[in-house]
Amino acid sequence: MADQVNLNAEKREGIGSAESGRLRRAGKIPGVVYGASQDSYAVQIDADTIKNILRNSASQQILVNLQIEGAKEANKLALIQDIQHHSISGDILHVDFNAVKEDSEIHARVPIELTGDPIGIKQGGILDTLLHDIEVHCLPKDLPETLQFDVTNLDIGDSLSIGSAEFPEGVSASLDGDVLIAIVNETRASVSEGGDDEAAEAAAEEEGEEKSEESSES
Structure with a gap:
């Protein structure tokens, strides 16, 4: 399973674009906590801390132990459900935290990591990856950081x-079983080589038949 990380947060009262801009200039990121049969409320987190957490994780949907100053329940297990980025700079603008229960299944997208070199590549094929992440459902304790196949x-x-x-x-995956993750396809080179081999075999057979006919005539 993926490691759970601790993240400090502060409950905030101010909302709106002006307040969010002020927070970002102060090195904070606005966010919201919802889910787990509770009312949603606004929070703020340290920008450098959340950037470091994301930088060291293969996925953006991470389980965190929220330690919220000013909230009735100071500690919350939450999934980073969504992150809004600036369309040009890529800076983090807002983070959604989905509070979860340890005994209830969660849904999250997990990155795929393909391991090994397919034998088909050695024969001239190419590996085409069709999915780069998969939505899964599981208990929080079982959420993997990556799916290795x-x-x-x-x-x-x-x-x-x-x-x-x-x-x-x-x-478990949320997709149907017949959905493809990856496939080894033929390349033009492998198809061409296969055609050349077949042509060579056909030519050899034809030459052998001609020699056989010449021998019988003599």
């Missing part, structure tokens, strides 16, 4: 689907 045994024309992939215990 071994593609070593994939030959040309073989594929890895949701149904054939091995997921960690307690983790």
